[in-house]
Amino acid sequence: MTELEKGPQGRRRGRGARERILSASQQLFREQGINRTGMDQLCAAAQVSKRTAYQHFTGKDELVAEYLRRFDPSVLSGVFDRTDLTPRERLLAAFDVPPTTPLCPYIGAAVELHDPEHPASRYARDYKKAVAARLADTAREAGAADPEQLGEQLALLLDGAAARTRVLNADAFPTAAAIAAVLIDNAIPAPSPRRPSGDRGTTGSAPVPVGGQ
Amino acid sequence: MTELEKGPQGRRRGRGARERILSASQQLFREQGINRTGMDQLCAAAQVSKRTAYQHFTGKDELVAEYLRRFDPSVLSGVFDRTDLTPRERLLAAFDVPPTTPLCPYIGAAVELHDPEHPASRYARDYKKAVAARLADTAREAGAADPEQLGEQLALLLDGAAARTRVLNADAFPTAAAIAAVLIDNAIPAPSPRRPSGDRGTTGSAPVPVGGQ
DNA sequence: CGTTATGTACACCGCCCTGTGTGCTTACGG
């Protein structure tokens, strides 16, 4: 615990205030939303004085953006890298979300902040594009006729399931998975998921690193 | 303009304050979101004193719920009743949204309010269920094998397009429409949309009146 | 006409929000 974190300027020392703040953000922003979580409450939960918080982040906006950037990628993380699955299975595994998932925080941030130019909104946009690109890559690997289209379609299904789960208060991901299966089978010419790895050309168009849901 | 509106108790007289408030809500809540629109600003836009507003609505919560209830059903309204289209065409027409649509306000309300028991959240839930039921009815009319499933799937596509349009700031409804076409063709055994009007039994399970997007 | 419901103007309350100023304590690192 001697030298674990560095501030934005690269200072030394510190007993983990920044990490505690971000950790509390993860919990509170997800549970209560961004707008309904005040800095007072957040600092109390992080056991951090408000003064310290504002020395680490210039304002709540920056904190929100960093919260999205550091969002625990527990949902989709690793799905794309699982080598024990065929590409087709990987595409479908993206819809196996644990039922404990509250809601995709990127959609929540975009709606709550309501400003497309907010740093967090920009990041949410980039992230969603990156997920679609990753899906497209996997679709290409699976031999889809139009990988970009399939990737975009599957991304839309994920967002639809997330939004609908929130509004209806009921898990909508199984429905999305069923649609995904249909789309995948329709998009792959030879629907035999029998090749562990075929053409891996991947003239990839997705340079962005991708994390969670 | 003599007797146009009646208050919650059914009183008489009035020069349209309530309507102006709701009209201003339509505009401001959509443009700025619910939480970012204060009652002061709303009353100023409606040219209504704050006192009057609070005589018509017990609080902002009630106003928000009524705003959702009176939401201008310009997007999906009438699509289900168009007799000049086959059921299949009607299902697809639901995805022809004008590009001016900001975002489905029901999703916005559910995310912003963040309380599933809020009156507006409850109404949003009912509304989404009603739309799915309507889609299911039309799917049944079109001869789908599993109308309920197809209705739920199409509803998910609509929500996904709405959410994704918001986050990406780019129209996602064409993608959703393409998926819908695949699903519909897959779900209808004889894909000949040749009957102008077939069974109109509609053992409907949707008592709620349905309006917009 | 007068009564009564309706709408208005304006100040006001208490609350919570983001964000600071100030001075004190702690702990690391030389």
Added chain:
DNA sequence: CCGTAAGCACACAGGGCGGTGTACATAACG
């Protein structure tokens, strides 16, 4: 062991919020 910086406690500023109290104006209907 001491300097320095990270962190803390506390109070407070400034503003927007939802919501109200009071006194006055107006329109409808008897």
